[in-house]
Amino acid sequence: MKIVKMETFRVPPRWLFLRIETDEGIVGWGEPIVEGRAETVAAAVAEVSDLLIGTDPRRIEDHWQVLAKGGFYRGGPVLSSALAGIDQALWDIKGKALGVPVYELLGGPVRDRVRVYRWLGGATASELTDSxxxxxxxxxDAVKLNASDQLRHLDTPAAVRGIVARLTALREAVGWDVDIAVDFHGRLSTGMARRTLPLVEPLLPLFVEEPVLPEFSRDLAPLAAATAVPLATGERLYSRWDFRDVLPTGIAVAQPDLSHAGGISEVRRIAAMAEAYDVALAPHCPLGPIAFAASLHIDFATPNFLIQEQSLALHAPYDNPLLSHLVDPAAFHYADGHVTPPPGPGLGIEIDEEAVRRAASEGHRWRNQIWRHGDGSFAEW
Known part of the structure; x- marks a missing residue:
């Protein structure tokens, strides 16, 4: 079996799909994307395609090593995301060639269903509680929300109390049987995190995600020691080497992204490293159906898995395209806040290629927001 063709598709709202075709008619799909940099990642995939066309797609680990290390300059979000999508597609091909789901190739399932959470949309406390x-x-039985809008390096007591009030209203609305995960998107400085997290402790969040920017992830130990709130981080870390200095800091949850951190192959290794530090795995995935499917295969085969992010109802519960590019949307079977294994071989989903090509003809130029403080200076989004 040989790889004969590789194509990328910019699919709204902000995705990049990869199609790898073989000479035996087996096609694998991946999702290599840096949100807001789709064109750049597509160019990176095209550049490394020279190393893949004409080769056997089933040599996944050898391809991973060459693509990750064969260039003098390596790593970072763009190259790691290009590699991640390629890796997903190669696992998809291998599973289809053998007639088994990818999680069987990872040692088989350790659970029968995967717990997922739903994002909450809304700018006000009442909108959040309605959601x-x-x-x-x-x-x-688990939800996640952004805890705040933009924050200054050391913001006012009112800003801190506003965060606590928002979370308190949500806790009172859902009770204690529902887990609440809180995402700060790196908007807190270390000083603001030390001030804020102890006030959040009585609300017992499932975890607090990215309390500080990834640049400071290796310095999380004092923050973890100063609060009982479980800390989560990792969506902006791209390899096991990035996680090496973070796992010993006392974080509770590692959140590598299957479309950023080297794909199925690398996240599998990150999960094993995390287990050695008693750290749970909760893959980051506010993306499309291919990345979600790849994440599920890791989840089913990973003992220290905690919960899975997914983009169904991501801030737009009534207009979400996650399932619109699947031949059978029921491939993701949701019930009671859980998802069962995708039924087919490989990644277990069948992509509607016609729908993808139609969507890609429209394309997108999605960019994240740029925020500014009242004084005109840049603010973290």
Whole structure:
């Protein structure tokens, strides 16, 4: 079996899909993307395709080593994300060639279903609680929200109390049987995190995600020691080497992204490293169906898995395209806040290629927001 063709597709709202075709008619799909840099990652995939066309796609580990290390300059979000999508597609091909789901190739399932959480949309406390009530009505027992808008390096007491009030209102709305995960998006400075997290402790969040920027991840130990709130980080870390200095800091949850951190192959290794530090795995995935499927295969085969992010109802519960590019949307079977294994071989989903090509003809130029403080200076989004 040989790789004969590689194509990328910019699919709205902000995705990049990769199609790898073989001379035996087996096609694998991956999702290499840096949100807001789709064109750049597509160019990186095209550049490394020279190393893949004409080769056997089943030599996944050898391809991973060459693509990750064969260039003098390595790593970083763009190259690691290009590699991640390619890796997903190669696992998809191998599973299809053998007629088995990818999780079987990873040692088989260690659970029968995967717990997922739903993002909450809304700018006000009442909108958030309405969204939470909807999520609970749909069977979810875990939700996640952004805890704040932009924050200054050391913001006012009112800003801190506003965060606490927002989370308190949500906790009162859903009760104690629902887990609440809190995402700060790196908007807290270390000083603000030390001030804020102890006030959040009584609300017992499942975890607090990215309390500080990834640049300071290796310095999380004092923060972890100063709070009982479980800390989570990792969506902006791209390899096991990036996680090497973070896992011993006392974080509770590692959050590598299957489309950023080297794909299935590398996240599998990160998960094993995390287990040695008693750190749970909760893959980051606010992306499309291919990245979600790849994440699920890791989840089913990983003992220290905690919970899975997914983009169904991501801030737009009534207009979400996660399932619109699948031949069978029921491949992701949701019930009681859990998802069962995708039924087919490989990644277990069948991509509607016609729908993808139609969407890609429209394309996208998604960019994240740029925020500024009241004085005009840049603010973390």
């Amino acid at each position: 939470a009530h909807q999520a609970v009505a749909e069977g979810y």
